[in-house]
Amino acid sequence: MDHRLMFSTLEAVCVEVISALSGQLSTSYNDATNQLLAVMSRIQEHGRAVEALVAGFAAVYHIYDFDTETPGNGYRTLVKVVHSCVLYIIHKGRYIASNCGGVFFRVDHNASEMEAYCTALCQIRALLYLAQRLLNDNEHGQLYSQEGELSERFVKEYTSMHKACFYGRCLGFQFSPSLRPFLQTVVISMVSFGENYNKQQSRLGRAALSIFTSGKYVVDPELRGTEFERITQNLDMQFWKTFWNITETELISGLASITSNQVQVNLTLSVPGESLSLPLASDPSLTVTVSPPVAHWGPGPVNMRLISHTLREGQDSAELLALSRSEGPQRSLSMGFRNQRSSPSPWLLIHFHGGGFVAQTSRSHESYLKTWSRDLNVPILSVDYSLAPEAPFPRALEECFYAYCWALKNCHLLGSTAERVCLAGDSAGGNLCLTVSMKAMSHGVRTPDGIMAAYPATLLTTDASPSRLLTLIDPLLPLSVLYKCISAYTGKIPIQHLDTLSALGRDTAVLLGDITQGASNWLQSLLNNTSALSPPATRSANGPQNAAPHSDDTLQCSKEFPEGFEPLRSGCLAEIRTPCTPIMKNPFVSPLLAPDILLKGLPPVHLVASALDALLDDSVMFAKKLRSIGQPVTLTVIEDLPHGFLSLSQVSRETQEASDICVGRIREVFEQESPPDTHRQPNLNHKNNSMLHTLKLFNTASSGYCVNLE
Numbered sequence: 001m002d003h004r005l006m007f008s009t010l011e012a013v014c015v016e017v018i019s020a021l022s023g024q025l026s027t028s029y030n031d032a033t034n035q036l037l038a039v040m041s042r043i044q045e046h047g048r049a050v051e052a053l054v055a056g057f058a059a060v061y062h063i064y065d066f067d068t069e070t071p072g073n074g075y076r077t078l079v080k081v082v083h084s085c086v087l088y089i090i091h092k093g094r095y096i097a098s099n100c101g102g103v104f105f106r107v108d109h110n111a112s113e114m115e116a117y118c119t120a121l122c123q124i125r126a127l128l129y130l131a132q133r134l135l136n137d138n139e140h141g142q143l144y145s146q147e148g149e150l151s152e153r154f155v156k157e158y159t160s161m162h163k164a165c166f167y168g169r170c171l172g173f174q175f176s177p178s179l180r181p182f183l184q185t186v187v188i189s190m191v192s193f194g195e196n197y198n199k200q201q202s203r204l205g206r207a208a209l210s211i212f213t214s215g216k217y218v219v220d221p222e223l224r225g226t227e228f229e230r231i232t233q234n235l236d237m238q239f240w241k242t243f244w245n246i247t248e249t250e251l252i253s254g255l256a257s258i259t260s261n262q263v264q265v266n267l268t269l270s271v272p273g274e275s276l277s278l279p280l281a282s283d284p285s286l287t288v289t290v291s292p293p294v295a296h297w298g299p300g301p302v303n304m305r306l307i308s309h310t311l312r313e314g315q316d317s318a319e320l321l322a323l324s325r326s327e328g329p330q331r332s333l334s335m336g337f338r339n340q341r342s343s344p345s346p347w348l349l350i351h352f353h354g355g356g357f358v359a360q361t362s363r364s365h366e367s368y369l370k371t372w373s374r375d376l377n378v379p380i381l382s383v384d385y386s387l388a389p390e391a392p393f394p395r396a397l398e399e400c401f402y403a404y405c406w407a408l409k410n411c412h413l414l415g416s417t418a419e420r421v422c423l424a425g426d427s428a429g430g431n432l433c434l435t436v437s438m439k440a441m442s443h444g445v446r447t448p449d450g451i452m453a454a455y456p457a458t459l460l461t462t463d464a465s466p467s468r469l470l471t472l473i474d475p476l477l478p479l480s481v482l483y484k485c486i487s488a489y490t491g492k493i494p495i496q497h498l499d500t501l502s503a504l505g506r507d508t509a510v511l512l513g514d515i516t517q518g519a520s521n522w523l524q525s526l527l528n529n530t531s532a533l534s535p536p537a538t539r540s541a542n543g544p545q546n547a548a549p550h551s552d553d554t555l556q557c558s559k560e561f562p563e564g565f566e567p568l569r570s571g572c573l574a575e576i577r578t579p580c581t582p583i584m585k586n587p588f589v590s591p592l593l594a595p596d597i598l599l600k601g602l603p604p605v606h607l608v609a610s611a612l613d614a615l616l617d618d619s620v621m622f623a624k625k626l627r628s629i630g631q632p633v634t635l636t637v638i639e640d641l642p643h644g645f646l647s648l649s650q651v652s653r654e655t656q657e658a659s660d661i662c663v664g665r666i667r668e669v670f671e672q673e674s675p676p677d678t679h680r681q682p683n684l685n686h687k688n689n690s691m692l693h694t695l696k697l698f699n700t701a702s703s704g705y706c707v708n709l710e
Contacts, residue, residue, distance in 0.1 A: 003058060003083070007051040010086050013093035014044045020097045032107040036096070039114045043089060046121045049565070050086075053128040054079050060135070064143055066623050072609065072637030074143060074466025074617045078131055081473070081612075082124055084174045089117050116169035116221070119568060123161060123472065126567035129560055130154060131466045141624075143617040144463045151464040157560065158472055158479050159233070159576050162568035166473040168225030174473070174612055176640040178652035183642075187475055188217045191227040193243050194235060230572045232478040237389060237488055240481065241359060261370040265308035265315050265379070265415075268362075269323045273299040276405050281446045288444050290405045293398035296391060302399045302406070303384035305362040309374040312342045312415025320413040347670045348416040349373075350407055350448070351382040352400055352436070354427030354644065356485035358388045365426075368649045368659050375663050376670070379415040381407050385432070392491035393589055400432045401439045408446060421448045422669040424662070426646045427615070428489075430456025434591040434602070441601030450669030454608045454662055455643055458592040458618040460486050461584045467616040477614050477643045480576050490583045592622050596629045604632040604672075606665035608658070613643040636661055 017040050021033050057075050064073035092113055099105045134145055145151050172183040217224040231239070273292030280286040292299045303325075308315060349372070353365045362369070362382035373380050383403040385396040404423070411418035423433040430453030440447045462483065471479035486492075561567070587594030605626060609619035619635060626633040638645070638658045649659040 003051070003054050003079070006083065006086055006090075007047055007054075010047045010090055010093075011044065013090050013097070014040050014047070016097045017093045017100075020100050023101075032111050036107065036111045036114060039111065039118045040093070043114070043118050043121060046118070046125055047086065050082055050121065050125050050128065053125070053132065054082055056132065057128070057135070063141060064620070066620055066627075066635045070635050070637055072611050072616065072635075073620050074469070075131060075135065077467055077470065077611055077616060078124075078128060081174050081470070082121075082128070085117060085121050085124060085170075088173055089114070089121070092117070112222075113169060116165050117173075119162070119165040120170045120173070120473075123163070123165065123567055125565070126157070126161065126561065127469045127472060129562070129565075130157065130464075131469055133560055134464060134466055143467070143621055144459065144465045146463070151462055153560065154464040154469070155462070155479070155576055157567075160569050161472060162570045163232075163472055163478075164222070164225035164229040164570070164572075166225070167228035167475055168221035168223075171221075171225075171475060172642075174640075175642055176652060176654045178654060179642070179648065182648065182651050183475055187228055188224060190243060191217050191224055191231060194227065194231040194239065226572070228475070229570065232480050233570075233572060233576070237358065237484050240484070261309070261374050263307055263309045263370050263373060264311040265306060266366070266370075267306045267315075267320070267324045268326075268384075269304045269306060269320070270301045270325045271304060271323055271403070271406055272301050273402070276402075276409055278405055278409055278445050280444050282444065290402065290443065290445065293395060293402055295393075295395040295398055302403050304403055305366075305382045305384065306379065306414060307366070307369050307373050307382065308379040308415055309370070309377065310342045311340065312379060313344050314413045315379070315415045316341070317413060342415075344412065345378050345416045346419040347376070347378045348407065348411055348414060348418045348421045349376065349378050349380045349666065350404055350421065350423050351380055352385065352423070352425035352429035352432040353382060354425065354429045354454075354646075355387075356482075357396060357428045357489040358485050365647065368646050371649070371659070372663055372666070375660075376667060378670070381414055388485075388488035389491075393489055393583060393586075396489075397432060397435055397439065397588060401436045401443075404436050404440065404448075405445060420670045421446075422450050422452060422666050423448045424452040424454075424666055425456070426454040427644065428457055428485075430454055430607075431458065431460070431591065434458065434605070435588045437602050438588065438591065438594060438598050441598070447601060448603050450604045450606065450666075450672070451602070452606045452608065452662055452665045452669065453619075454646055455610055455613050455615055456607065456618060456622070457615055458622040459590045460489065461590060462486070462580070465617040467618075468614050470612065470614040474612075474614055474642065479614075482614070483576055486584070490581050490589065492581060592618065592625065599626060599631060600629055602626070602631060604669065605634075606668065607633065607635045608662050608665060609635065609637050610641045610643060610645060610658075611637050611639050612641065615643060634665070636665070 018037060021037050021040070057079050061073060061075035061079065062068075062071070064075055065071050092110070096105075096110055096114075100107070100110075133150065137147060137150060138145055145154075167187055171187060172180040175183070217227065275292060276290040277287045278290060280288050293302065306315065306320075314320065351362070351365070351369060353360050353362055355364070362384050365382065369380050369382060372378075381403070383400050385391075385399040385403075387396070407414060408418060408421070423436065425431075425433040433451045433453050434456065437447050437451060468479070468482075471477060471482060583589055585593055587598055591599075605623075607619045607623050609616050616637070619637075623633050623635040638661065641648075641654060641658055645655045645658050646662065648655040650656070
């Protein structure tokens, strides 16, 4: 929809609503009608200001796209969010104008709805001003701010700005409508659990108590939003890991297993940490030794999961079964198919799961991995790497690289000849796909034939970008949680917090994947029936009831906004410590910062991102960098879905289609007619200073330190 037409329609609707309501002032609901009139006037004001901002972005945001066929970057996304908010206001405004004189018109409810979306539009307007500052200060075509002060100011704004409206009535307005019931389920579950988190209860007891307290968050969206804001700003990593652990119980995972595709092989493996000998890629007559993971606590086993839709030769061998470990009462190998073994597949898919480096396991991602194994007819090895903060960088990278090398050497046990090997991962797992490939090149071992990275984190720094401004409104990836994950992976979580965390066990959970569609549908019907019970939002001179006047510190950073405008401030302030450590700029932590010589060793890279993801700019900038050095790369930007959409593949048709796109990219790697010679490595000429610098970077990466290039 043309933005000029949209804003002219918004103006016309506001005038129409004000005119219709003015004739209702003599009725019995004067106060609510006056409130609604005031809200519509504020929407008019915000709409006029936002229209000018959107016009400015629309004139230049194409510059930041990957190419003309792939429109997508943080500036485009912010404009898209504005469109979603304004279109809802137009829709609701037309309803009010047409029905405000009716007997059954609920003026209180509609006033609350418009109040919430007016507040959302105000806060989005503030984000546009911040994005405008980024646009003016950054280099041409650069999405990330390289000015530390600007990023710090964004964090200060985030900590003080009102966010509760985005978790209450406006929850998930920017996403596909089919996902909103699911998001409501997640947010209500989280705030209910958070309310009881500090009570002296067992984890199961807190979960049970949360069920009884969740009702008030269903019927009171304002309370839900306020509590969610408190949780995301003030509760530590221990809370998140405890909450995420709840859903990876036998009961929930068992229900998810029933709804997912059935496979003949689902084995959990524990591979001892022993040195491996692999052929040197540049000269197979020579070998290279790969050491086991040693960071932080020395050698140890690496855990993995083998999933195969069809039982293949080697997968039921005594050698492989000796490595298997028990995982509850379920049978992991279909013994009835032993006489129907298929021949080894020429393909092998190695998977690294997401979860911010701190959460989830391969079990969390079983639902879509089983589907992938069926659709691609390929065995999948998913790595259960150790999680932060107990295991910060580089432990996870070491374990994933070791698992990759072990799979190459023992592919016959996995039901594959490994003629083609593809790495796949999402979010943190996408980061590990890239860094494992760089490490393979640095070691001189065979690199994979291709990479499929879904919404990968390629820059683990606190640099601001337009897409990262979305953390203010995203219920799945708030900025405070993103920074907690970065701090944990880079080793900045205080040691005293780790003792209680270790008691939770290694397995962290599935926040997203195992909540069924049926539960979401039930919740949606309940919300529809009870929304009329919600009281109208009350507003002080400074905003909604849970907003607060700004402090002096906030005033100091308000020069981002023009005179006469100030965003609503939160009554739930929190201090977000921005992690700052040289490790964050290590290329094996932030591959976007890797030198060209390392990136030139990568195989073809297929990036699949979401237009509404706070990490969108990570994918766009990384794709641009690979293209600039002549590396084969594709970027697909999917509309209307949040970060983590692979874990939601069973929730809606849109998420399933997004998963199918990922499958298509993996298939391209396996079926490419003329694959690059990934067995051959760049010439390791020791007279080449650039390569010497790369080897220095690699040697220090394993010890977790960052070096400065000479």
